[in-house]
Amino acid sequence: AQSVTQPDIHITVSEGASLELRCNYSYGATPYLFWYVQSPGQGLQLLLKYFSGDTLVQGIKGFEAEFKRSQSSFNLRKPSVHWSDAAEYFCAVETSGNTGKLIFGQGTTLQVKP
Amino acid sequence: DTAVSQTPKYLVTQMGNDKSIKCEQNLGHDTMYWYKQDSKKFLKIMFSYNNKELIINETVPNRFSPKSPDKAHLNLHINSLELGDSAVYFCATRRSRTDNEQFFGPGTRLTVL
Numbered sequence: 432a433q434s435v436t437q438p439d440i441h442i443t444v445s446e447g448a449s450l451e452l453r454c455n456y457s458y459g460a461t462p463y464l465f466w467y468v469q470s471p472g473q474g475l476q477l478l479l480k481y482f483s484g485d486t487l488v489q490g491i492k493g494f495e496a497e498f499k500r501s502q503s504s505f506n507l508r509k510p511s512v513h514w515s516d517a518a519e520y521f522c523a524v525e526t527s528g529n530t531g532k533l534i535f536g537q538g539t540t541l542q543v544k545p
Numbered sequence: 546d547t548a549v550s551q552t553p554k555y556l557v558t559q560m561g562n563d564k565s566i567k568c569e570q571n572l573g574h575d576t577m578y579w580y581k582q583d584s585k586k587f588l589k590i591m592f593s594y595n596n597k598e599l600i601i602n603e604t605v606p607n608r609f610s611p612k613s614p615d616k617a618h619l620n621l622h623i624n625s626l627e628l629g630d631s632a633v634y635f636c637a638t639r640r641s642r643t644d645n646e647q648f649f650g651p652g653t654r655l656t657v658l
Contacts, residue, residue, distance in 0.1 A: 463645055465645075467649075472652075473652075474549070474635055474637075474649035474651045474652055475588075475635070475649040477646055477647070477648075480645065480646065482645070521588065529643060530593060530600050531576055531578065531639045531645065531647060532593070532601055533647065535587070535588040535589070537586070538586045538588075
């Protein structure tokens with residue numbers, strides 16, 4: 432069965448420091464992968480997505496993610512974190528069939544220290 | 546203009562009651578979804594409609610019934626509410642079956658007492 436694992440429930444980084452949020456997936460075929468961000472009390476916003484091609488994808492707000500098939504990973508990175516990046520981050524995989532069914536990871540809460 | 550809107554934003558009700566949550570989108574998208582986010586922030590898909598046709602129906606109690614009166618609306622009706630139904634419910638849309646980005650509404654926080 433398809434699944435997504437985000438090993439880090441909670442991460443704290445200092446403002447200006449680099450960030451990496453981990454995501455591992457289990458899926459038989461080439462996955463469609465996504466990172467979403469949820470600010471407190473808000474809905475989810477798409478940061479970036481990977482379908483095929485270049486394994487390093489750029490997203491909004493200075494985020495990027497790298498797809499590594501050999502490691503079944505799709506880690507999210509940002510070189511310098513801003514206080515406004517504090518939020519909940521979700522990795523997701525879309526299953527096949529064009530239904531758009533997303534399987535989400537458990538989420539990682541990012542706290543940013545001043 | 547809000548692209549995906551949900552009403553109400555907050556809903557507090559007693560066990561056993563019946564309630565509805567409404568979702569409206571002005572994006573002209575074909576596909577709409579309902580997700581449930583539990584107290585641990587875990588998100589799970591519940592239903593999806595494409596052009597008013599049910600295409601995803603996950604294992605949810607039959608007390609939950611989605612209704613899509615038209616392409617712009619997908620409502621969620623819940624009968625005989627239980628404590629475990631307390632969660633945040635998100636509506637989302639997608640332009641078409643071949644366009645993978647989903648746009649989420651702000652959520653409806655349901656509290657069952």
